[in-house]
Amino acid sequence: MRTTKNYKELIVWQKSIWLATLVFEITKKFPKSELYGIVSQIRRAAFSIPSNIAEGYCRGSRNEYKQFLQIAYGSAAELETQLTISLKTGMLTNKDFQKLNSLLIEILKMLNKMIGSLRRN
Numbered sequence: 001m002r003t004t005k006n007y008k009e010l011i012v013w014q015k016s017i018w019l020a021t022l023v024f025e026i027t028k029k030f031p032k033s034e035l036y037g038i039v040s041q042i043r044r045a046a047f048s049i050p051s052n053i054a055e056g057y058c059r060g061s062r063n064e065y066k067q068f069l070q071i072a073y074g075s076a077a078e079l080e081t082q083l084t085i086s087l088k089t090g091m092l093t094n095k096d097f098q099k100l101n102s103l104l105i106e107i108l109k110m111l112n113k114m115i116g117s118l119r120r121n
Helices: 011-027 038-058 062-088 094-120
Strands: none
Touching (some): 011 038, 011 094
């Protein structure tokens, strides 16, 4: 089933760690009044992506792995929504939105492919 020895070898995990790091740095620029609002939600969603990939990988079954990848996918969709709202409300610059969103789209595509592959096998 697996061609990697550790979840850290998964490119989708590596990219999602990079995304979470970027999210953390970029949300430092948000208004301090949003620290416990949108900033907290965005960071939680971003951190959830690699966390669920790792947890699912370490679970014992294919079905659990697929389930955790689906949770990661849901968190990515949640993050996409939050970033769009942040852009539309002016808390996020277009440049930062494009940087985060392009990486997020890559991750969504990778997760979708992995989930599809686990469904077929």
